[in-house]
Amino acid sequence: MAKEKPSIPKGTRDFGPQEVAKRKYILNTIEKVFIKYGFMPIETPTMENLSTLTGKYGDEGDKLLFRILDSGETFEKIRNSKSEIRNQNEFNNSITEKGLRYDLTVPFARYVVMNRNEITFPFKRYQMQPVWRADRPQKGRYREFWQCDADVVGSDSLLHELDLINIYQEVFKCLGIDVEIKINNRKILAGIAEVVKGIEHLNTIAVAIDKLDKIGKEGVSKELTELNFTETEIATLFDIITIKGTETEMLEVLKVKLQNSTEGLIGIEELNFIFKQINSSTNQLINLKTDFSLARGLSYYTGCIFEVVAINGSLRSSIGGGGRYDNLTGNFGLDGVSGVGISFGLDRIYDVIDELKLFPETLSQGSSKVLICANDSIENIELAPVLQLLSKLRNEGIASEIYSEKINVKKPLEKPIKYASSKKIAYALIYTENETLKLKNLTTGFQEELTIEVIIERLQD
RNA sequence: GUGGUUUUAGCUCAGUCGGUUAGAGCGCCUGAUUGUGGUUCAGGAGGUCGUGGGUUCGAGCCCCAUAUUCCACCCCA
Numbered sequence: 001m002a003k004e005k006p007s008i009p010k011g012t013r014d015f016g017p018q019e020v021a022k023r024k025y026i027l028n029t030i031e032k033v034f035i036k037y038g039f040m041p042i043e044t045p046t047m048e049n050l051s052t053l054t055g056k057y058g059d060e061g062d063k064l065l066f067r068i069l070d071s072g073e074t075f076e077k078i079r080n081s082k083s084e085i086r087n088q089n090e091f092n093n094s095i096t097e098k099g100l101r102y103d104l105t106v107p108f109a110r111y112v113v114m115n116r117n118e119i120t121f122p123f124k125r126y127q128m129q130p131v132w133r134a135d136r137p138q139k140g141r142y143r144e145f146w147q148c149d150a151d152v153v154g155s156d157s158l159l160h161e162l163d164l165i166n167i168y169q170e171v172f173k174c175l176g177i178d179v180e181i182k183i184n185n186r187k188i189l190a191g192i193a194e195v196v197k198g199i200e201h202l203n204t205i206a207v208a209i210d211k212l213d214k215i216g217k218e219g220v221s222k223e224l225t226e227l228n229f230t231e232t233e234i235a236t237l238f239d240i241i242t243i244k245g246t247e248t249e250m251l252e253v254l255k256v257k258l259q260n261s262t263e264g265l266i267g268i269e270e271l272n273f274i275f276k277q278i279n280s281s282t283n284q285l286i287n288l289k290t291d292f293s294l295a296r297g298l299s300y301y302t303g304c305i306f307e308v309v310a311i312n313g314s315l316r317s318s319i320g321g322g323g324r325y326d327n328l329t330g331n332f333g334l335d336g337v338s339g340v341g342i343s344f345g346l347d348r349i350y351d352v353i354d355e356l357k358l359f360p361e362t363l364s365q366g367s368s369k370v371l372i373c374a375n376d377s378i379e380n381i382e383l384a385p386v387l388q389l390l391s392k393l394r395n396e397g398i399a400s401e402i403y404s405e406k407i408n409v410k411k412p413l414e415k416p417i418k419y420a421s422s423k424k425i426a427y428a429l430i431y432t433e434n435e436t437l438k439l440k441n442l443t444t445g446f447q448e449e450l451t452i453e454v455i456i457e458r459l460q461d
Numbered sequence: 462g463u464g465g466u467u468u469u470a471g472c473u474c475a476g477u478c479g480g481u482u483a484g485a486g487c488g489c490c491u492g493a494u495u496g497u498g499g500u501u502c503a504g505g506a507g508g509u510c511g512u513g514g515g516u517u518c519g520a521g522c523c524c525c526a527u528a529u530u531c532c533a534c535c536c537c538a
Contacts, residue, residue: 005512010529060536063462103538131538136462139531145538296537308538318538345538375496413497421498430497440497447497 011135011143021363023146023350026175027128030148030344033171034126037163039150042125044107047098054099056106056331058299064133066100100132104149105300105328105341112153112339113332121154121337128346140315140348149322151341153329158273161304161324164342165278168308168320169286171344176358178311179319180287184294185271185304186323188254191264192292195257196237197229206295209241213293241292247275250290270304287311302326306342310352319348366424369459370439372402373416375432376409386431392452393429398459400429417442427459 303324
């Protein structure tokens with residue numbers, strides 16, 4: 001039988017004990033803040049009906065959905081069905097009706113509609129689960145990754161935008177990451193499109209100005225010229241997106257330029273409100289910047305949109321994002337429910353913290369706090385007193401274990417201590433029959449004879 | 462989805478023009494010294510060169526396919 005070389009699918013990863021500890025640390029930090037702001041947890045299934053997912057993320061998003069092959073007698077069903085399959089799409093749809101969760105927001109909207117009678121609005125929920133995208137993997141881009149979302153539905157109050165911005169600020173402060181929170185408003189983007197060429201060109205314009213950083217002014221205008229934009233239209237656009245100044249100054253200038261767009265003016269008012277409140281609150285630390293080039297792909301956003309980028313480190317892509325969606329539940333038959341939410345990208349946050357070496361030292365401690373080392377081969381001693389010792393320690397809540405492997409009788413302590421030190425176990429408890437116990441601190445090398453009561457006291461610190 | 466890139470010992474990587482038995486550092490194991498880890502010394506194990514084909518007298522090196530890594534687009538957390 002040929003031996004199979006073990007492997008895991010493209011874009012997925014295993015996590016060892018240290019990595020899990022670090023990931024949990026991030027998850028716990030985020031969760032604590034979510035709870036502090038009054039959010040409640042929910043969980044949704046790994047897979048959703050395909051109809052729930054399709055059409056919510058744009059054409060690009062639909063292509064990236066992982067589809068689950070139907071089980072059972074699918075083949076027979078297709079062979080016996082009279083309908084003809086004309087293209088790949090129809091074939092795909094005939095053999096699959098479920099897909100893996102692509103994000104947490106759409107399943108949440110589905111959940112809200114299904115449970116609308118039990119929910120008290122505004123409903124504030126958080127959710128931390130893996131999602132899957134059939135993207136081509138790169139650094140910081142995986143096919144399976146975790147999102148940590150906080151959303152509020154059933155309220156159009158901008159107070160929630162403020163809360164969510166504060167959550168961003170607080171979480172990243174706790175984690176020690178310096179970030180810039182970018183903010184924009186889809187209504188402003190709509191206003192710009194309206195003034196420049198017409199609302200139907202919103203997407204084209206958003207994509208083009210999103211590239212400003214990368215390909216520069218000339219690159220963007222070249223691209224727009226190819227898309228049949230006139231020189232005056234391009235000039236108007238640059239006139240708007242190159243506004244400089246403080247946040248409030250920029251918005252004042254923009255107000256004049258967008259005076260013919262009622263929607264644009266509403267967007268400006270919304271941002272104005274947010275900056276006014278942030279600036280007058282006690283929390284002045286927030287690094288919040290308007291960025292008119294921020295567009296965000298997920299097609300359901302309609303109001304404020306956010307994106308968080310780490311200032312330090314090599315990862316330039318966003319580690320969090322979100323925004324307001326006015327009618328996501330409308331897709332599932334519940335109109336007039338506005339929602340706003342943010343998402344933390346656990347895996348990218350991990351990459352940033354790891355690169356910048358910002359994980360706390362305490363995370364790398366060993367599993368057990370103390371290892372009991374007998375001064376003779378386990379077979380030669382009476383086990384009962386050793387096991388009593390072990391359960392005594394465990395009853396006191398001290399993580400402990402006993403060295404279970406064969407030892408070199410000439411050097412009975414060598415292997416156990418080597419084992420303890422490579423596992424980062426802090427103490428060795430040396431047990432000899434009919435003698436006092438010795439406790440050795442493996443960091444300092446200091447060793448002393450102590451009674452069990454004193455040892456427990458020491459280990460509980 | 463498009464274009465490129467990576468893969469050789471547990472890890473990080475060398476490997477010339479296609480030429481005998483594929484190397485280094487670190488790690489690992491064994492032994493020596495102290496009934497007790499890290500230092501030192503001596504010795505040792507470990508590779509189907511990502512996988513499958515092909516060219517050649519001969520392939521780690523050339524060709525094709527495929528997987529994987531990372532990068533630029535696209536898109537996104």
